[in-house]
Amino acid sequence: MEKNGVDSTGDVSLDNAVKQWLEFDKNSKTAACVRDLVKAGNVDELRKCFGTRMEFGTAGLRAAMGPGVSRMNDLTIIQTTQGFCCYLEKHIEDLKQRGVVIGFDARQHEPSGSTSKHFASLAAAVFISRGVPVHLFSVFTPTPYVPFTVSHLRLCAGIMVTASHNPKQDNGYKVYWENGAQIISPHDKGIASAIMENLEPWAESWDISSASQSELLKDPYEDMHREYLQCVQQHCFHRELNKRSSVKLVHTSVHGVGHVFVQDAFKAFDLRPPYAVEEQKDPDPEFPTVVYPNPEEGAGVLTLSFALADREGASVVLANDPDADRLALAEKQPSGEWRMLSGNELGALLGWWMFQCWKEKQGEKFRASVKDVYMLASTVSSKILRAIALKEGFHFEETLTGFKWMGNRAKQLLDQGKTVLFAFEEAIGYMCSPAVLDKDGVSAAAIAGEMISYLASKNTSVSQQLKAIYDEYGYHITQNSYFICHNQDTIKQLFERLRNYDGENTYPKECRGFAVSSVRDLTTGYDSNQPDLKAVLPTSKSSQMITFSFANGGVATIRTSGTEPKIKYYTELCAAPGNSDVTQLKAELDTLVDAIVENFFQPTKNNLIPRSD
Structure with missing residues (x-):
């Protein structure tokens, strides 16, 4: 049966959507695809195409x-x-x-x-x-x-x-x-x-x-490429050292756009160009050498990079995601194994580096200027910048998750005459220059390259410097992961249970022996730390996000992803300076994470798929 020239599916709204589409669409391939689905009576696929419009957010x-x-x-x-x-x-x-x-x-x-x-x-x-x-x-x-x-x-x-x-x-x-x-x-x-x-x-x-x-x-x-490189060069502080450096690095763009731009950024810093992973340096929309084109997924994405680094004697691998707005770093250890730094660890290093370079440039003006300096991080990222800020005298601010919040806040601060040195999120996103009010994997790669060359001149590795940062400002041990969940009812059930844990409108007071000291719910706007119990950060009823702080210095945030079918959790144990028993701290965090997964996720775990590396 045909209705208005379209085979009827029996669903008036679907029929109307298909009819309107065929009236509007001038792309012969997509229009033909819809006609073929109608002709074949493939209602299920038509509903996938026309059932729910993409939501602009x-x-x-x-x-x-x-x-x-x-x-x-x-x-x-x-x-x-x-x-x-x-x-x-x-x-x-x-x-x-x-x-x-x-x-x-x-x-x-x-x-x-x-x-x-x-x-x-x-x-x-x-x-x-x-x-x-x-x-x-x-x-x-x-x-x-x-x-x-x-x-x-x-x-x-x-x-x-x-x-x-x-x-x-x-x-x-x-x-x-x-x-x-x-x-x-x-x-x-x-x-x-x-x-x-x-x-x-x-x-x-x-x-x-x-x-x-x-x-x-x-x-x-041409103009923007030239101007961008000129702006990035303002963050080059050790040009003569860069020229002399013999440090070997490998870079991969993971079949994305980053190769040309990172090579040019290194040249702008007078750094030795990084070795490029030949199989991945040119854009390829098929991403043939990786399952997921995302360096955040771990070492599996960098297999070819490690092989090239081993052949060339390179000590560090830098990786961009396909649109080159994010950066990952891995370093070869004395054991011969490769260590993939987390986004929080690279954030600690770049934050330390940006502050040290700025401080050195200020000279005698440092004490007067530091009160106007800011660093930002998303609320699910490590609190290491807060620890550095407390000791060094600059300001640290936390924002909601996503660079949209950090970019807008950075702009507000810049308009007030403040200096925004650095911003980062744990998902390997770094803003090292206010010329770009978003994460930028190109400038971050060049700045990381200079930091690595500087450390090498001091006979120090990236891993050694990270340890020095934690020794000075306190260890911040993190463990982040996620569950895949396609069922919105399951997601709602999980979060509503946490909000009504021991009765209506009550949150957990403990988690298998770990006392909960405070709760912040940025979906409902509740924050037990505030005198009026109202959250200071903006809230959004359309996304789920609850943060639990524990009496032992642990922090855990559970939230939904805005772009993927995931429930993510972010945990961190913040130790005071002087507590350097990393084995004990990691063991304590592991126990806390196990408790959170078992107690907070357990009733819905049958509908959750754990992350598989």
């Missing part, structure tokens, strides 16, 4: 590429950009004078004919159709280049088409506001509403050809 969009409103494709890119453009027209008066920037990574999806570059070109066509100047990068770039360009050229907004470290079938749409930071509320809700008000494609939105000939279209690549 503070992280923008991220989903699999393919047809339908739940996927990344030409039509959903146009609809999203039309909504974003209309929202900008409403809120920024000089949009048509200042314009926007659009960048993209190297992803592609053969079945739908989708590429990040094509998505970026469609987004540019939408803005140009409304008379808005567009700075569209002509080649793939690291994600940090988009917020850098927004800030550097004082543009109204930025869009980066990337799925970062997600699996190969995914893509994403990341949005920056005029302040150079990722959007936060209420912009996300406003843009989401504007998208729904502008679903029908404007005629010109499909016209990439005309847009490519427009005087409104500019290619910022």
